[in-house]
Amino acid sequence: MPSDLTLVSVSWRKNRRNHRVLFGAPRRWIRLDWRRRIAVFQPGDIFAYERWSGDRFGTQSWQVFVLQACTPGSGLQVLPGIKPGAEILVSAHGKPAAKRLLALLDRLECTRKLGHMSEHDWRQIGLLQTEKLERTATLLARGAVL
Helix, strand or coil: CCCCCEEEEEEEECCCEEEEEEECCCCEEEECCCCEEEEEECCCCEEEEEEEEEECCEEEEEEEEEEEECCCCCCCEEECCEEEEEEEEEEEECHHHHHHHHHHHHHHHHHCCHHHCCHHHHHHHHHHHHHHHHHHHHHHHCCCCC
8 A cells, every 4th residue: 555545443342442433535445343443545635534432431532533634744744543643624622623524514414515615714714713712711810701
């Protein structure tokens, strides 16, 4: 397999783990067993990846990313479950942020194909998301009641 491909681990275990590709068109799927697969993306492909893990007490970790596959050594960030890594366009960590991003993806999906949106569009969404959080933090620091 060529070394410039991005490999994304997809796995599921009831009430324990759900790591999945939310959108994007993998060039190939490799099935490891009935719970685990690998999605293969070429450089430039844009896709979303969700990592959820929980235990008997509920959600322990929840992350949602919109990523762009890139060639090794070209500004990629190392993420768990993604080899060699990818460029993060939008990210959400924690249950409230992940739910907000998933709701946004649902709203966007009604009007356009998410996998065909440009890298620029995703960067704008990421910046607006960050700006909103910074504005909220500033208001809270000033003692404003939301």
